[in-house]
Amino acid sequence: MGSSDLVVPFRGERYRATDRLSALIAPPYDVISPEQRGRYAAWDSHNIVHVMLPEAMAHEDRYARAAALLAAWRARGVLVTDAEPSVCVLAQEYQPPDGPARTRLGVFAAVAAEPYEAGRVKPHEKTHAGPKADRLALLRATRTNLESIFLIAPDADGALAAELVGIAKTAPTARAELDGVRVRVWVVGGEVASRIAHLASRSPLYIADGHHRYETAVAYAQENPAGDRVLALLVSARDKGLTILPTHRMIFGPGRDPLTLLDRWARFFEVGSLPPRVDPVAGLAAIGARGTACLMALPNGQHLTLVLKANAPLDAVPGLPPSPAVRALDVAVFEELVVKEILLLDTSTPTLTYTPDAREALLAVRKGAATCAVLLNAPKVEQVFAVADAGEAMPQKSTYFIPKVPSGLVLRPLV
Incomplete structure (x- = not known):
């Protein structure tokens, strides 16, 4: 790990065609049904589901198929790499089931993939072996974070939230829409990116969604010490758009x-x-x-x-x-x-x-x-923190964070 900081900027990969970004992104893999996967795949031959949820003929290895497809996209210039380490600020405008519309702000960054015993990333639920084996096979084949996990930063003084609010007042780098949720993104580099990463690193982070993916990243890091970070969206606990549904x-x-x-x-x-x-x-x-x-x-x-x-x-x-x-x-x-x-x-x-x-x-x-x-x-964020701090697990299906974090806005190569 080049830095001991919990959160750092990274050189991401993004779709070149920002004008049709809406057709290229999808929800996280674990909330997509086979029918929905077909719908997203039909939107565009470069939609992220083609590599995130790869399909192949019976005699083919679908993970190898995903790696080959990703390599082809890179060769054809479908994806472009950031010139410098940066973070990606995300705004999602959505309508909760009851109440007025909200906007949730977060930031994509690279987070240390280390065992829970280190105490810097905390879980609140138990995982199952099957999903982790699937994600690890895909990670080994593609050597790329194709989607992010979702973490909450306590942000006691609200400094991280305030920083993101300021950025969200400027013109975005790109816009999109996914399943009724309007998306804006800002690619931020230099000193501002470093400051945001520092603000997010000041205390342990709590997993909201993506326990299987985080543990997969830790397992991969143990095999490949150079790949010891994972792509994550970090949201401040002080963010006014943070919503947990029961x-x-x-x-x-x-x-x-x-x-x-x-x-x-x-x-x-x-x-x-x-x-x-x-x-x-x-x-x-x-x-x-x-x-x-x-x-x-x-x-x-x-x-x-x-x-x-x-x-x-x-x-x-x-x-x-x-x-x-x-x-x-x-x-x-x-x-x-x-x-x-x-x-x-x-x-x-x-x-x-x-x-x-x-x-x-x-x-x-x-x-x-x-x-x-x-x-x-609905449980409160503070209750999620308390369970995680106690080293306990919440019952199955305890939390439902909305909106889901889009996959495909930014990728993170591990090599």
Whole structure:
């Protein structure tokens, strides 16, 4: 590593054709369905999905195919390399499900790819071997960060956020749009890039999205010490556009009546019901102000409210970790005491699905497709930090950061 700094500028690669950038970028690989992959690929023969999610004939190695395609793009001048180390400031203008439009600011830079034990990059969730093996094979073949991870910088004094706000007031280097999100980018070099990197390096960084990709980068760095950094978008925790959505639970399974669990739940929760004319989403926010709470939508039109009692005997729940940081999470409490209890009500195999859209969950119940929906309030950034600082993991599907970070705005060669 040429510098011991956590964050540094880098010489990136970008698409030469900035006038059609919208047709060349895509969301992160892990939120793209096969159908969506086909749509993005059809937009342009140089769309990033062709190398980020490579396809090949049955007798071909798809990772080698991605490397060959990337080499061909470079040879034909599809990609151009920055003349000097720089950072890339990103603005994403988007519409949250509820509330006014927002703009999130961040900056692409190169971050040290080092084991979590170093304490400078902190996770909040566990990973699985399959996705890491896939990404490592692609990284070995292309020797390029084709997309970024997403990190949050605590930025206690707001200096990083203020620096990015100032840059966003100037004319951008390029513009694009992806799935309704308007994108602006600024390529920034020299002393300003170094200052931004320093501001982002002042404290540990927290992974928002991209745990598998970060751990893949660490594994690659152990094989190739010269490739010991990873492309990352860094967003200040003080950024006004930083949004975390909750991930609501929808349970599909016959033979399950959640109302049979009311007596058990009364041990832990104050159980109530929303008046018929109260909007469920607004009602959920209101009970959330009282503490750890959820709303359960039932097919009969009833909306149960569960608010954790101050003296709830959580020590009697075997599956709930003892960590105060985890127990402070609504999702941890209701996953263990509500969702799992409903799933176990019948021996038939249920289906549990997730959505960040409360209206979608409510509609599924209203139409009779879902047995029930458990609606949650979003965790706070500070709660994500607390879990990571405690060395714990949040339950699966706890956070949903929006908007997703576009892939293809900038690439980072490792050689």
